[in-house]
Amino acid sequence: MTVSATPLQGIVTTVDAAPAPPGWPVLEAPPQSGLYLHWDGWALALCRATPPRMRLVLDPAATSLGRRGRQASVGNEHIARACGLRGGGTPRIVDATAGAGRDAGLLAGLGAQVTMVERSPVVAALLADALRRAGSAPATAPVAARLALVSGEASAYLGDHVADIVYLDPMYHTGRRKALAGKEMQLLQALLGPDADADTLLDAARGAASQRVVVKRHRHAPPLAGRRPHHSLTGRSTRFDVYLPAG
Template sequence: MPHTPPSIAVSYDQPHQQAWAEAVAAQLGLPIARKFNDPHPMHLAVAEVPVGQAERLELRVVEAGHPLAGGHGVFADLPQLDTTSPAGRSLKTPLLKAVGINKRSGATRPRVLDATAGLGEDTWLLAAAGCTVTAVERHPIVHALLADALQRARLTEPDITDRITLADRTDATDALREAAETSRFDVVLIDPMFPGSPRRKTTERKPMRVLRWLVGEDADADGLLESAMKAASRRVVVKRPKHAPHLAGVEPVAVHSGKGLRFEVIPTS
């Protein structure tokens, strides 16, 4: 069955946020939510936050009775990811091992294209480990959330943020084609949206369930791997759920597993 995304409006919590909300709405071609009885089941909201925090964009399910409605909105708070504890700094994390960072590589870090960046968690972890990362996100709402997250992160972690370039919103396939022509990246990371599984329904985090409703699955996921193979000078890393089949049926040469997911390594040289 074809994916039907929810209709979305832009809302704001406080009167002083109206100008920002209107600018976001104009940029994305979305309406401003009505104050009462708005018909849109999902809002991109300029959120009220506690004193001392930077105001942010967040995604909210507001349809009455919807199982994802209420609670916290979906947003990225990248500096809250653990990059400073012994575990957070470890080079043994599955992501860092998959992109080729280890003690033998010393201070040299790969140039990475995160072609399906989403809310930027992997992008941030790679940059925190010293990689220069270009993040690509094609969905306009998710791109707006990621841009907002990086802008807020710069206030407290400018050194990490400086190693990240958020590309103008473009399709991953187009970004990979350009990368293949310029040979700028050692590693390409792809993390296509995968179909939901009934056995994961109760354990999957709410943000992922909201994003799945918004984005659907990536129907061109197999094609992304072929494009990524042409764009990476060293390797492609494919992030997959633990029980998902190999992307495009391609067997990796190495697999680094984490909780509920795995990173597959496919060399290109």
């Protein structure tokens, strides 16, 4: 990995065996600016050095324990309905743009078997650490057991694998301030920027899915790759576009 390719400066750690990509620069102290990783022996965090300072620890499995997760059901969640979840079923879902993993965690909490694919080695390291912690905690271990992680390019993974459902949530700028409101979104956008090649994933996703492809969009955003979906479910701020498999 080339450090200069991202705004991430390195990892600050005083504990051996930090769960970061091999060869990542180790810093003796936080940098003066930019983003950096911090390993404290318990969790790996993405941090911002300049104000407003932020610290982000991913925990997708814990989504099922929060208020939304406790109230979620396959009937009242648009994402579950878009994915065609049914009570008692365990569909195989590939979340090809995993990011913070919150949607994957919610789907796993509702019973799906979810493989998260993440091409950023930094975000993949954060997710791997999250799954390690979740797997060792009794409250989140059942959800963690339904989550798997692949570090790599989604297009390559989809070309070699099949799934019942492929889920896409590409990062993009809408021009609306609300899109930057969340801490997770702010730090991940600063690290990764928009998914400039997200349009090319749609064909790969439709080729890998046996049932459907679900694309999460802002309510007013154009459809991915300009392709009209077969149908959509629209909430107050989010829309889920559903595409049938290719062929």
